Amino acid sequence: MDLARSPLARPFPDLPGIAGVTCRVANARYKDWDRADLTFVELAEGTSVAGLFTKSACASTEVEMGRKQVPASGARALIVNAGNSNAFTGYRGREAIEQIVGQVSAHLGCEPAQVFVSSTGVIGVPLPKDKACAGVEAALKSEPASWEAATHAIGTTDTFPKAATTSALVGGKTVTLVGIIKGSGMIAPDMATMLGYIFTDAAVESQFLQELLARANAETFSCITVDGDTSTSDTVLAFATGKAGGTPLASYDDDGADAFAAALTDLCRQLAQLVVRDGEGASKFIEIAVTGAASNESAHRIGLAIANSPLVKTAIAGGDANWGRIVMAVGKAGEPADRDRLSIGFGGTWAAKDGQPLPDYDEAPVAEYLKGDEVRIEIDLGLGSGRATVWTCDLTHGYIDINADYRS
Amino acid sequence: MDLARSPLARPFPDLPGIAGVTCRVANARYKDWDRADLTFVELAEGTSVAGLFTKSACASTEVEMGRKQVPASGARALIVNAGNSNAFTGYRGREAIEQIVGQVSAHLGCEPAQVFVSSTGVIGVPLPKDKACAGVEAALKSEPASWEAATHAIGTTDTFPKAATTSALVGGKTVTLVGIIKGSGMIAPDMATMLGYIFTDAAVESQFLQELLARANAETFSCITVDGDTSTSDTVLAFATGKAGGTPLASYDDDGADAFAAALTDLCRQLAQLVVRDGEGASKFIEIAVTGAASNESAHRIGLAIANSPLVKTAIAGGDANWGRIVMAVGKAGEPADRDRLSIGFGGTWAAKDGQPLPDYDEAPVAEYLKGDEVRIEIDLGLGSGRATVWTCDLTHGYIDINADYRS
Numbered sequence: 001m002d003l004a005r006s007p008l009a010r011p012f013p014d015l016p017g018i019a020g021v022t023c024r025v026a027n028a029r030y031k032d033w034d035r036a037d038l039t040f041v042e043l044a045e046g047t048s049v050a051g052l053f054t055k056s057a058c059a060s061t062e063v064e065m066g067r068k069q070v071p072a073s074g075a076r077a078l079i080v081n082a083g084n085s086n087a088f089t090g091y092r093g094r095e096a097i098e099q100i101v102g103q104v105s106a107h108l109g110c111e112p113a114q115v116f117v118s119s120t121g122v123i124g125v126p127l128p129k130d131k132a133c134a135g136v137e138a139a140l141k142s143e144p145a146s147w148e149a150a151t152h153a154i155g156t157t158d159t160f161p162k163a164a165t166t167s168a169l170v171g172g173k174t175v176t177l178v179g180i181i182k183g184s185g186m187i188a189p190d191m192a193t194m195l196g197y198i199f200t201d202a203a204v205e206s207q208f209l210q211e212l213l214a215r216a217n218a219e220t221f222s223c224i225t226v227d228g229d230t231s232t233s234d235t236v237l238a239f240a241t242g243k244a245g246g247t248p249l250a251s252y253d254d255d256g257a258d259a260f261a262a263a264l265t266d267l268c269r270q271l272a273q274l275v276v277r278d279g280e281g282a283s284k285f286i287e288i289a290v291t292g293a294a295s296n297e298s299a300h301r302i303g304l305a306i307a308n309s310p311l312v313k314t315a316i317a318g319g320d321a322n323w324g325r326i327v328m329a330v331g332k333a334g335e336p337a338d339r340d341r342l343s344i345g346f347g348g349t350w351a352a353k354d355g356q357p358l359p360d361y362d363e364a365p366v367a368e369y370l371k372g373d374e375v376r377i378e379i380d381l382g383l384g385s386g387r388a389t390v391w392t393c394d395l396t397h398g399y400i401d402i403n404a405d406y407r408s
Numbered sequence: 409m410d411l412a413r414s415p416l417a418r419p420f421p422d423l424p425g426i427a428g429v430t431c432r433v434a435n436a437r438y439k440d441w442d443r444a445d446l447t448f449v450e451l452a453e454g455t456s457v458a459g460l461f462t463k464s465a466c467a468s469t470e471v472e473m474g475r476k477q478v479p480a481s482g483a484r485a486l487i488v489n490a491g492n493s494n495a496f497t498g499y500r501g502r503e504a505i506e507q508i509v510g511q512v513s514a515h516l517g518c519e520p521a522q523v524f525v526s527s528t529g530v531i532g533v534p535l536p537k538d539k540a541c542a543g544v545e546a547a548l549k550s551e552p553a554s555w556e557a558a559t560h561a562i563g564t565t566d567t568f569p570k571a572a573t574t575s576a577l578v579g580g581k582t583v584t585l586v587g588i589i590k591g592s593g594m595i596a597p598d599m600a601t602m603l604g605y606i607f608t609d610a611a612v613e614s615q616f617l618q619e620l621l622a623r624a625n626a627e628t629f630s631c632i633t634v635d636g637d638t639s640t641s642d643t644v645l646a647f648a649t650g651k652a653g654g655t656p657l658a659s660y661d662d663d664g665a666d667a668f669a670a671a672l673t674d675l676c677r678q679l680a681q682l683v684v685r686d687g688e689g690a691s692k693f694i695e696i697a698v699t700g701a702a703s704n705e706s707a708h709r710i711g712l713a714i715a716n717s718p719l720v721k722t723a724i725a726g727g728d729a730n731w732g733r734i735v736m737a738v739g740k741a742g743e744p745a746d747r748d749r750l751s752i753g754f755g756g757t758w759a760a761k762d763g764q765p766l767p768d769y770d771e772a773p774v775a776e777y778l779k780g781d782e783v784r785i786e787i788d789l790g791l792g793s794g795r796a797t798v799w800t801c802d803l804t805h806g807y808i809d810i811n812a813d814y815r816s
Binding site for chain 1: 462463464465466467493495496497498499500501530531532533534593594596635636637638639640716717718719722723725726728731732733735736737738739740741742743744745746747748750760762763764765803804805807808811812813
């Protein structure tokens, strides 16, 4: 089916090249379509890598392999298949991936463990070996492709290509980060989200890169949800080619480590929010800010309970300042909450304070605010200093259209 | 808004009277409507009572009071307000309920603690004291009403009145049970569900009735979900008038206790399934049978993860045998699962066994089966002997219509 571009889409940004990173794409025809669906990213020798993967108990072969690969001694290549997730496909799925890894490692003269593979699309159909083999051969030989072409090639139900860039000053040198990501449904990352790839010319040791990625993930990808459904293939990989030079960052004590960590988190937040902006059927981008919780973890869980509530999401879709549904979601979160200390607001206007509606609450300006396509909901628990911010989208007829008809 | 009657509705059953129980209804005009919305049930002296309430941290005053009331020395009255849940209304909400309890206890000459009150409807609007006062006065004086009239009066977005009956042989006497229930959205009972009331002429001690109700709940109300959103007002109360005579049941060792327990569970299952049949926007009734799990509790959580997955629910709505989404939901449940032992079937036909699609799986008959309005999904984990069955409905445009526009 042809999906309309999300009304919350952002234009594709101007992205700089990253020394040591070359993208190539090909059409493996995983589906009957006329577009690139296989992406090959070649990474310079000495590239360090970190990765986060879904905690799903039914993860794909690709995720299982990735979990064993990181933190690794290095990465030389990334292959992304779009249109088939190869999840729940048993030994046939494993054979297809082993074949791809064999082709790429032979081509580059590297270890098989230095080749990372991701797949995304329908679950339960073994990745066809013949199509994968021909697609990889074509990609290995093709001309280098732009970031935009690669971002298109990793997408499935995405309605716009999603990427971001930032930079940091590390040891007197400017390092550059670029991230590309895909995802719009089955988004409730339990650890990472869908398929996201971050490339930087910074020099960072793998173990430290893994630590930085995990920290950035906790306040970015782990704070978004579209539908509360966690994919079997969620993967975020970060590759650092080191081509900017300098001594590799190995701990927070190193000069520039804080700046790099902040840049990495900023990049992850941009990418995570872009996924929400392409949430299936989304018409509004929703930020949920929780304060006054018993702990940050508690605030995070309460935020996600609200963000995953179909009643809250449909209310926002309808422009209805129905804060009673937010009370409901706080109540069901299973976290410390005291109804009589709870306050709820929209875009800076409190609707309820300390467990009851404000007597002079005027709903008219709030209803006007909810007509916009960016909505912020504030919840104060009145219990402690725990806080968290999560992002989601509304639930509309578009989500039903896409998922009752599309075999994703 | 006028909601069309659910296509899964069942006709209202013929219900016997229960000695010691008299229903009366009135129109308190909690909303601008021309229907009864206040129900008063008078219970004979000596009626024992058991109750289960939502675990929500933001429960209503009514729920807070009920939690303290059961198991009680007895019950003499039940008042149900429909159209206003009185949740999150602070001291003003409490005052309205105290007033109602005062009116009813004065009328019956009973203790205030013997009067039970429930309210259902919009959250965050204090129950208007003047309307409640006039409504209660009218109800106290009105003619006795039928079960059907009372069931209509407790409803809100319900599209059909839901009730059930059963009986059991206890100590040589036939005892009768009748239950009435309301609910169609915000259904993910954490302990009980929406508002359900069970009446029996059996003689049962309160403490034992509480134990029996809790057990029945675990395999009935706790096994249904419409949208994963847990109400702030969920309540199930069971009243036993003892008018059938005999020594009150006090333990499982008593003659007829097993028969009564089975009848109570049967009644609760009927009522719970009726709620699912009135799930907002429902077009299909879905039974999810989980076997081979590590434990019964684990099977229950996996069943609910599937039942609450919007991607599974939209696939069933679309008649799509997309079992990959079921794999996803199993994987995200956070319970023991081994992808390579997992099997999934529809209505007795296995689609996937031991972690991969069956080579000779023919989707055509399954697609035909999914066109029906009752769908059974089978999941075998292949790990142990844990099992559970849960019930839900599909997710359709109807749910969005109802909840993006209706201030519930």
